[in-house]
Amino acid sequence: MNILFVVLGLVLLILGGNWLLKAAVGFSLRLQIPKIVIGMTVVSFATSAPELIVSVKSALNGHADIALGNVIGSNIANLGLVLAITILLSTISVEKSFYKTDWPVMMIASLMLYGFIAFDGVLVGYEGVILLSFLIIFLIYLLRFQKPAVVDEMPEDDEMLPLYKNVLFLVLGGVGLWGGSELLIDGAVGMAKSFNISERVIGITIVSIGTSVPELAASIIAVMKKEKAISLGNLIGSNVFNILAVLGITSIITPVKVTDPGLLSNDIYWMLFISFLILPLNFIPVKMKFTWKEGLILISLYITFIVSMFLK
Secondary structure (H helix, E strand, O other), X not given: OHHHHHHHHHXXXXXXXXXXXXXXXXXXXXXXXXXXHHHHHHHHHHHOHHHHHHXXXXXXXXXXXXXXXXXXXXXXXXXXXXHHHHHHHOOEEOOOHHHHHHHHHHHHHHHHXXXXXXXXXXXXXXXXXXXXXXXXXXXXXXXXXXXXXXXXXXXXXXXXXXXXHHHHHHHHHHHHHHHHHXXXXXXXXXXXXXXXXXXXXXXXXXXXXXXXXXXXXXXXXHHHOOOOOOOHHHHHHHHHHHHHHHHHHHHHHOOEEOOOOHHHHHHHHHHHHHHHHHHHHHHOXXXXXXXXXXXXXXHHHHHHHHHHHHHO
16 A cells, blocks of 8 residues: 555656646746746746655654655756766757856755754754755846756747636646645655665655656656757756755755754765766766766666665
8 A cells, every 4th residue: 555655646746746837837928927937936846846845744744854865865866867867868968057057056055955964963944044045046146147058948838828727737736746745755654664664765765766757757758859958957956956945945844853864874975976976977088968978877876876775
């Protein structure tokens, strides 16, 4: 039953996130909000909704390790799994904004998270406010100075929907995300107990991979359609959002306390290592390109990470 709950929860989260995205784009077009603003704010929040809902509910229900594991695991999965599969399928050319803006901001966000939780093992309200404030500053900077770096991934989805459809997608998305998070968390906690696996391991593997499924699906579809709009910047943006928005908002609502020391002695270092590694990989062996060779390195590291989680 627990596995069934996890699968049903993931399906509902994916559907809910997609419906919410349609509603967000539909309302934005109806209100004539510029596409760049839609892409950087509304769409970013909508695609991060599964992580946000799961993390908030986990923390409120006393399962902070699932909340933290979900974000740390999602960030590792975005680079070690999603980016790896994308560049194994097709070479990605990297924009200069990668090492000038995107990568430094991701590393600053990652190091801020490390600084906040490494010493006292808890992420509290004022730290959440700092994380969220940094995100707002970053978004304002992007909107004012980095407009070309913002890519509309799925312009074919940008259609003006009738008002009743916008409302319907909004309601369905909200219900899907709420129901999916309930099922996923119940199933994940149940699996952790029945298999005698820690909530941290479940959060950082099954839950985090599940909430990264939308990014993975979008990346593979984009490659199959020969759409080069899927870029490294978008995945890095997802990582930035996971730390600054998801954990920022979660810790403002309720303190996120680490109970499994493995999150601080192992997992967060994996996140920092893989996040840092993509900078030198961007220059070696082929400058400003990610090819199948880098893809093999990243996916090998990700498999090593996942295997090590279950062997401990």
